[in-house]
Amino acid sequence: MKILHLISSPRGNASVSRKLGNAIVERLQAKEPDSVVTVHDLTSTPFPHLEEVHLTSFFTPAEQHSPELATAVKHSDEAIAELMDADVIVIDAPMYNFSIPSTLKAWLDHIIRAGKTFRYSEKGPEGLVHNKKVYLAISSGGIYSEGPMKGYDFIEPYLKSVFGMLGVSDVTVYRAEGLKVPGVLEHAFEKAVESIAV
Numbered sequence: 001m002k003i004l005h006l007i008s009s010p011r012g013n014a015s016v017s018r019k020l021g022n023a024i025v026e027r028l029q030a031k032e033p034d035s036v037v038t039v040h041d042l043t044s045t046p047f048p049h050l051e052e053v054h055l056t057s058f059f060t061p062a063e064q065h066s067p068e069l070a071t072a073v074k075h076s077d078e079a080i081a082e083l084m085d086a087d088v089i090v091i092d093a094p095m096y097n098f099s100i101p102s103t104l105k106a107w108l109d110h111i112i113r114a115g116k117t118f119r120y121s122e123k124g125p126e127g128l129v130h131n132k133k134v135y136l137a138i139s140s141g142g143i144y145s146e147g148p149m150k151g152y153d154f155i156e157p158y159l160k161s162v163f164g165m166l167g168v169s170d171v172t173v174y175r176a177e178g179l180k181v182p183g184v185l186e187h188a189f190e191k192a193v194e195s196i197a198v
Contacts, residue, residue, distance in 0.1 A: 038082065080111050
């Protein structure tokens with residue numbers, strides 16, 4: 001089994017989403033000892049935010065790429081190849097202002113490409129990414145999986161929608177939430193790890 005582990009928190013080893021993602025990977029490795037894990041810390045090696053040169057490179061046939069376009073498309077091509085090669089994708093996603101960090105959004109912008117990971121058909125977008133399992137390791141200071149703040153969670157529905165469009169519907173979510181809530185924070189991480197089933 002090939003596991004792609006994406007880290008998007010800039011908090012290093014203090015990151016709860018990273019710790020939860022690591023716990024998921026460890027459970028997967030315990031189940032499949034021969035697994036190969038590729039780790040990308042998107043904060044230490046960030047993907048560039050999309051600029052005109054990237055978009056031009058995406059929509060220009062490879063044989064027509066100038067040296068500048070060939071350089072611009074390299075991040076995307078390599079990330080898509082890595083995504084396609086993986087069996088399992090583990091994504092650490094801390095909640096920042098109700099959504100994902102920009103580092104993770106930048107990675108998504110490079111892997112969501114018409115003709116590569118999805119295509120347009122008469123019935124709308126059709127995913128080209130198949131036979132993948134995605135685990136989301138979400139952390140948040142408040143509680144967003146239920147209750148009055150649930151409508152403010154734009155992480156889970158967004159990522160499920162994105163991967164669903166790409167053809168991946170097998171998405172499991174684990175949450176370390178309430179990390180700033182007295183009476184909850186003391187056991188939030190342990191509760192999240194105990195819930196992991198792979």
